[in-house]
Amino acid sequence: MGKQEKLVKDITSMEEDFAKWYTDIVKKAQLMDYSNVRGCMILEPYGFAIWENIQKILDKKFKGLGHENVAMPLLIPESLLQKEKDHIEGFAPEVAWVTHAGSEKLQERLCIRPTSETLFCEYFSRKVHSWRDLPKLYNQWCSVVRWEKTSRPFLRSVEFHWQEGHTIHETQEEAQNETMRMFNTYADFCENELCMPIIKGRKTDKEKFAGAESTYTIEAMMHDGKILQSGTSHYFGDGFCKAFDITYQDRDNKPSYPYETSWGMSTRIIGGIIMTHGDNNGLVLPPDIAPIQIIIIPISMNKPGVLEKAKEIYNILKEKYRVKLDESNQTPGWKFSEYEMKGVPIRLEIGPKDIEKGQCVLVRRDNREKSFAPLDNLDNEIKQVFIKFKESLYEKALNQRNSLMREAKTKDDFRKICSEKHGFIRSMWCGKEKCEEILKEELSVSSRCISLLDDKISGKCAVCGEDAKHLVYWGKAY
Amino acid sequence: MGKQEKLVKDITSMEEDFAKWYTDIVKKAQLMDYSNVRGCMILEPYGFAIWENIQKILDKKFKGLGHENVAMPLLIPESLLQKEKDHIEGFAPEVAWVTHAGSEKLQERLCIRPTSETLFCEYFSRKVHSWRDLPKLYNQWCSVVRWEKTSRPFLRSVEFHWQEGHTIHETQEEAQNETMRMFNTYADFCENELCMPIIKGRKTDKEKFAGAESTYTIEAMMHDGKILQSGTSHYFGDGFCKAFDITYQDRDNKPSYPYETSWGMSTRIIGGIIMTHGDNNGLVLPPDIAPIQIIIIPISMNKPGVLEKAKEIYNILKEKYRVKLDESNQTPGWKFSEYEMKGVPIRLEIGPKDIEKGQCVLVRRDNREKSFAPLDNLDNEIKQVFIKFKESLYEKALNQRNSLMREAKTKDDFRKICSEKHGFIRSMWCGKEKCEEILKEELSVSSRCISLLDDKISGKCAVCGEDAKHLVYWGKAY
Numbered sequence: 010m011g012k013q014e015k016l017v018k019d020i021t022s023m024e025e026d027f028a029k030w031y032t033d034i035v036k037k038a039q040l041m042d043y044s045n046v047r048g049c050m051i052l053e054p055y056g057f058a059i060w061e062n063i064q065k066i067l068d069k070k071f072k073g074l075g076h077e078n079v080a081m082p083l084l085i086p087e088s089l090l091q092k093e094k095d096h097i098e099g100f101a102p103e104v105a106w107v108t109h110a111g112s113e114k115l116q117e118r119l120c121i122r123p124t125s126e127t128l129f130c131e132y133f134s135r136k137v138h139s140w141r142d143l144p145k146l147y148n149q150w151c152s153v154v155r156w157e158k159t160s161r162p163f164l165r166s167v168e169f170h171w172q173e174g175h176t177i178h179e180t181q182e183e184a185q186n187e188t189m190r191m192f193n194t195y196a197d198f199c200e201n202e203l204c205m206p207i208i209k210g211r212k213t214d215k216e217k218f219a220g221a222e223s224t225y226t227i228e229a230m231m232h233d234g235k236i237l238q239s240g241t242s243h244y245f246g247d248g249f250c251k252a253f254d255i256t257y258q259d260r261d262n263k264p265s266y267p268y269e270t271s272w273g274m275s276t277r278i279i280g281g282i283i284m285t286h287g288d289n290n291g292l293v294l295p296p297d298i299a300p301i302q303i304i305i306i307p308i309s310m311n312k313p314g315v316l317e318k319a320k321e322i323y324n325i326l327k328e329k330y331r332v333k334l335d336e337s338n339q340t341p342g343w344k345f346s347e348y349e350m351k352g353v354p355i356r357l358e359i360g361p362k363d364i365e366k367g368q369c370v371l372v373r374r375d376n377r378e379k380s381f382a383p384l385d386n387l388d389n390e391i392k393q394v395f396i397k398f399k400e401s402l403y404e405k406a407l408n409q410r411n412s413l414m415r416e417a418k419t420k421d422d423f424r425k426i427c428s429e430k431h432g433f434i435r436s437m438w439c440g441k442e443k444c445e446e447i448l449k450e451e452l453s454v455s456s457r458c459i460s461l462l463d464d465k466i467s468g469k470c471a472v473c474g475e476d477a478k479h480l481v482y483w484g485k486a487y
Numbered sequence: 488m489g490k491q492e493k494l495v496k497d498i499t500s501m502e503e504d505f506a507k508w509y510t511d512i513v514k515k516a517q518l519m520d521y522s523n524v525r526g527c528m529i530l531e532p533y534g535f536a537i538w539e540n541i542q543k544i545l546d547k548k549f550k551g552l553g554h555e556n557v558a559m560p561l562l563i564p565e566s567l568l569q570k571e572k573d574h575i576e577g578f579a580p581e582v583a584w585v586t587h588a589g590s591e592k593l594q595e596r597l598c599i600r601p602t603s604e605t606l607f608c609e610y611f612s613r614k615v616h617s618w619r620d621l622p623k624l625y626n627q628w629c630s631v632v633r634w635e636k637t638s639r640p641f642l643r644s645v646e647f648h649w650q651e652g653h654t655i656h657e658t659q660e661e662a663q664n665e666t667m668r669m670f671n672t673y674a675d676f677c678e679n680e681l682c683m684p685i686i687k688g689r690k691t692d693k694e695k696f697a698g699a700e701s702t703y704t705i706e707a708m709m710h711d712g713k714i715l716q717s718g719t720s721h722y723f724g725d726g727f728c729k730a731f732d733i734t735y736q737d738r739d740n741k742p743s744y745p746y747e748t749s750w751g752m753s754t755r756i757i758g759g760i761i762m763t764h765g766d767n768n769g770l771v772l773p774p775d776i777a778p779i780q781i782i783i784i785p786i787s788m789n790k791p792g793v794l795e796k797a798k799e800i801y802n803i804l805k806e807k808y809r810v811k812l813d814e815s816n817q818t819p820g821w822k823f824s825e826y827e828m829k830g831v832p833i834r835l836e837i838g839p840k841d842i843e844k845g846q847c848v849l850v851r852r853d854n855r856e857k858s859f860a861p862l863d864n865l866d867n868e869i870k871q872v873f874i875k876f877k878e879s880l881y882e883k884a885l886n887q888r889n890s891l892m893r894e895a896k897t898k899d900d901f902r903k904i905c906s907e908k909h910g911f912i913r914s915m916w917c918g919k920e921k922c923e924e925i926l927k928e929e930l931s932v933s934s935r936c937i938s939l940l941d942d943k944i945s946g947k948c949a950v951c952g953e954d955a956k957h958l959v960y961w962g963k964a965y
Contacts, residue, residue, distance in 0.1 A: 045567065045609055046597060049560035054625070057556050077532035078539065082522045083561075083599070083630060083646050084583075089523065105562075106587040107599065110634035111580045119524060121561070121585065121599070131523055147532070151630075152561060156588035168561050 020350075022289045027233045034283055035162040038292050038351050048160040048167030052276070055351065058300035059279055060170065064150060066202055066297065067172065067274065070194055076146040076174060081128040083151075084119040089127045093252040096126060099219020103156045105167075121154040126220065126245075126271055129175040130253035133267075139258045140179050143267060144187075148174040163280035164237075164487050171275035177267045179259070181246070184268035188244040191272040192225040195240035202297040203278070204402035205229050205285050206410055207239060208433065208482050210458025215442050218271075222246040228457045228482065230410045231284035234431025236457050236484035239281050242272035280487070285406050286375075292352025293374055295402060296395045303332040303391065304348040308341055308360030318364050322357065322387065329388065349374060354398055355391060357382070375401055417471050417483075427452045431485050435460075437477035439470035447472055448483065457482045498828075500767045505711040512761055513640040516770050516829050526638040526645030530754070533829065536778035537757055538648065542628060544680055544775065545650065545752065548672055554624040554652060559606040561629075562597040567605045571730040574604060577697020581634040583645075599632040604698065604723075604749055607653040608731035611745075617736045618657050621745060622665075626652040641758035642715075642965050649753035655745045657737070659724070662746035666722040669750040670703040673718035680775040681756070682880035683707050683763050684888055685717060686911065686960050688936025693920050696749075700724040706935040706960065708888045709762035712909025714935050714962035717759050720750035758965070763884050764853075770830025771852055773880060774873045781810040781869065782826040786819055786838030796842050800835065800865065807866065827852060832876055833869060835860070853879055895949050895961075905930045909963050913938075915955035917948035925950055926961065935960045 019037060023030040035041055040056030043049070052060060068078070084107060091097045104120040122128065129147065137143065152170045160166045174191060178184040192209070199205045207227040217224035221243040229239045247266040250256070259265040286293040296302050303326060307319040316336060323334040333353075335344050341358070348356060358370040363381075371382040371390065375398060382390040413432025417423045426434055434454065438444060448454050460480040470477045497515060501508040513519055518534030521527070530538060546556070562585060569575045582598040600606065607625065615621065630648045638644045652669060656662040670687070677683045685705040695702035699721040707717045725744035728734070737743040764771040774780050781804060785797040794814060801812040811831075813822050819836070826834060836848040841859075849860040849868065853876060860868040891910025895901045904912055912932065916922060926932050938958040948955045 042610070042613075044560045044606065046560050046562045046564055049562060051560065051606075051610055052558035054555035054557055057558055060558075061556065078535050079532055080530035080535055080538075080630070080648060082524050082527035082529065083632065084524045084527060086524055102589045104589065105585045105597075107583045108586045109584040109596075111582065118587075119583075128522065128529075132520070132529055135520075152558070154561065170558060 020289060020291065023232060023287075030287075030289070031280075031284060032162060034287055034291055034350075040279070041162050043160075046167070048157060050160075050162065050166050050168070052170070055300060056279065059282075059294070059298055060276055062298040062300065063278065064172070067194075067198060068150075070198065071148050071172075071174065074146070074190065074194070076148045076176075079147050079149055080151070081122075081125050081132070081149060083122060085122055085125075085127055087118045087120065089131055090120055092127060092130075093220050093249055096220035096249075100124070100155075105154050105156055122151075123153055123155045124271075124273075125149070125151075125153075125173055125175065126249060126269075127253075129271075130249050130255060130269075133177050133250075133269075134253050134255045137177060137255055137257050137267060140260050143257060144176055144178045144183065146174075146176045146187075148172055161280075163276055163283075169275050169277070171273050173273045174271060176270045177250075177255070178269070179257075179265075179267060181268050184246075184270050185244055188223075188225060188242050188270045188272070191270070192227070192240075192242035195242065195272070195274055196227050198274075199227055199229065199239060199278075200403070202295065203282055203285075204295045204399050204406065205239070205281060206403060206407040208458060210460055210482060212241075212458060213442075213445060213456045213481070215445050216456060218243045220245065220249060222248060226458050228484075229281055229285060230413065230433060230484070231281070231487065232287070232409070233284070234413050234485070235487050236433065237277070237281045237284070237487045238457070239278055240272075240274040243270060245269040245271070286402055287352070290346075291350030293402070294352035294354060295399060296354045297399075299352065299354055300331060301333045301348070301351065301353045302330045302395075303355045303357060304344075304353045305332065305334040305357045305359065306341055306344050306348075307334075307336060308358050308363075310336065312361045314364060315359065315361060319359050322359065322369070322384065326387070326391070330391070355394060373398055375405075416466055418467050418469075419471055423448065423452055423454070423471060423483075427454060433457070434483040435466060436471040436481060436483060437465070437467050437469060438479050438481040439473055439475045440478040441470075441473070441475075444470055444472035453485055454483045455486050457484050457486065498767060498769065501710060501765075508765075508767070509758075509762060510640060512765055512769055512828075518757070519640050521638075524645070526635060528638075528640065528644050528646070530648070533778060534757065537760075537772070537776055538754055540776040540778065541756065542650070545676060546628075548676065549626050549650075549652065552624070552668065552672070554626045554654075557625050557627055558629070559600075559603050559610070559627060561600060563600055563603075563605055565596045565598065567609055568598055570605060570608075571698050571727055574698035574727075578602070578633075583632050583634055600629075601631055601633045602749075602751075603627070603629075603631075603651055603653065604727060605731075607655075607749075608727050608733060608747075611655050611728075611747075612731050612733045615655060615733055615735050615745060618738050621735060622654055622656045622661065624652075624654045624665075626650055639758075641754055641761070647753050647755070649751050652748070652750045654748045655728075655733070656747070657735075657743075657745060659746050662724075662748050663722055666701075666703060666720050666748045666750070669748070670705070670718075670720035673720065673750070673752055674705050676752075677705055677707065677717060677756075678881070680773065681760055681763075682773045682877050682884065683717070683759060684881060684885040686936060688938055688960060690719075690936060691920075691923060691934045691959070693923050694934060696721045698723065698726060700726060704936050706962075707759055707763060708891065708911060708962070709759070709965070710765070710887070711762070712891050712963070713965050714911065715755070715759045715762070715965045716935070717756055718750075718752040721748060723747040723749070764880055765830070768824075769828030771880070772830035772832060773877060774832045775877075777830065777832055778809060779811045779826070779829065779831045780808045780873075781833045781835060782822075782831045783810065783812040783835045783837065784819055784822045784826075785812075785814060786836050786841075788814065790839045792842060793837065793839060797837050800837065800847070800862070804865070804869070808869070833872060851876055853883070894944055896945050896947075897949055901926065901930055901932070901949060901961075905932060911935070912961040913944060914949040914959060914961060915943070915945050915947060916957050916959040917951055917953045918956040919948075919951070919953075922948055922950035931963055932961045933964050935962050935964065
């Protein structure tokens, strides 16, 4: 442990300064870097490789559900952005405007897409004529620009990468089902592949997407008790269709408005992975999205047969896993520390004595548990370890979240909880924005989501004491 | 043939109007559509699926050669774009400028990347310190914006999708090797996967990339004899490194300038595929990039057993191929025509009589050749047909190109050839830009590339009669 301890000191411990711990990891694991455009980031190879793995899994899920990928333009004419009233109000303050091309002034300003509802609507208005043209289930992978005042790696930046799904349907019911289907797809992805426990719910009117009838959200608690909105799915009703004059001939040959949805998940989720699973030695990555799932480190590399055996293991494992053999001249201690920092789930150490015994040392990144794995059954051993690894990650995060899940029946309860640690606060709410504003102003907590379950703590709003309508999860948001 | 003939009439024949034939295919095969932003296109699902297949193949090749994907920002500050003199001169007239964010005017204008050399250089200047940091082999998949005056689907548009590789090396030789390696990667991809014969060469100084020391290019001839630049690889020497002050400590502990390359291929290549292989019935797609490789069409679908058998075949083939079973209510004739339009390489027809005989009808898209394929050996049969299909596509295109490959020894030869059909013109050149300009002005042909082989037609420049330096391929460019 001696050598590692020394290297580990390069990261601030999370107990000392959580924000610094976070940016230290981002920097040391070489996930991203700032560019010299304010608030714009560079996704470095290791960070981008995580995003590529996320893309691969989600893209497969989307296509399996019948979605097709498209690419809409990067630019939106001002007149198009203005068509839906709530939408323009929500996004106008933070869009980047293109006014000139070469040395010429443009006749109409164009904004860089902050999101692409308006572009999809314009396209649908030309393509949808009959009920036979419906539904259309589209998705695109791209980056968008929102001129945020502050920025933090992955969590908030002027440009960020995401996918945005946009669908259009014959009936209200079909569109609502699509909204829920994609909402559940995100929830399952977070829980199963990213091992992140999440709370599923609906946004209040104050917090919903600009132009949506309802927004469904998954909310995850980070190590520091603050809450990260991790994916959203919106039901638009026919609002955008009316604004963009999208009509189709229905099954009774009458003109009708279709119904729309949109849903998105962004590189923000990488920030969520870091702050859910990371520790004071660096990143801890769930195997499904780890760029390197297994690192092989030869011990006493110059002894005869060691490197050969390591290569043999590498060649077998690479058929099934993303595996790397580090045969560089660094010391084993340096390598241990390096790949712990990078969050590689499994480390295999192989030295002369191991070879003699037909085994290797297997070390789990999450709990540093060491075991001996027989070389003739390595694949099966690894499969089992990955299953346990994922279960432990999820359980640990769930226990942490449950330990910071508290209830407030009164404003005094809120005040008391907020003076302690961040976390989720479950509380009844009357449905009025005024009460949300009071909690926001006085205690800096916002409504994260309205519970979808029929659960209840009391009959009265914790803020105003009037009749409660919903159970709401509150917290300090990222 | 009766039914098809009727439907096929929807496409203008290429002999009648080549440009209209091209846009008809783009529209009818639903590859792309214009948006309401001038010159910006929408890649529709079928067109984007072709691009995704191209991406998948190239990305695998790049990664196999050690390249890593990254994501640089979309925006470049004006001061950064201006650092390399030739580069800014080349791109300034056609960049889009962001001047405002929300309601605020920016202190410095930002352009939307027309290409990302300057961003990579800025990043390298912060990351490269020692020879141990070299080489860095990066690539990104993104879209770029160049404010072109005219636009044509895939061939020319304000926004287009591409990949851009950017690498930095210790030595001149290593960078030159990288330039040639990626150049050859593009050439192999065009010839092997896209079945497009290409001419490999180097650009003249007049035609090379703004800021490059040399540009290598692959040039392909389209059906109409016009030439499409299909991929380029640039060697920068240390020009950009000097402009951006990128230095590293070399193996002798002295500060040194590294050497750079960049290379790119864009959605333009989809235009190339259409105009190399397409015919008057629509698209013809090489199997490696076809979104649907095999279409199964049941005949007499309502007869017992037909749909079951078709599904059985579908389930077997889908393990290995991108296959679709069309069980819609359209007539077989409509379906034949539809998937011919979409360029699907193989059509399988399966009806009651075929089932009795344990076979199906296999029709090749390129030559409409019909054969009977035994159901118990279908996979092998298809494998063989794909090999022959690719060979035929390549040969047909090569023959067409060779038939329009002519030589000019004098300006009169040039004049005569240009009065006939477009195509490649091989001719000796003195190396002076003046002679390039004369041919451009008088005959609308430009130098496509300088031959890399030591071939020779005569000793004198065909334009000025002075001593010739190079054999050059000329043509009318897209």
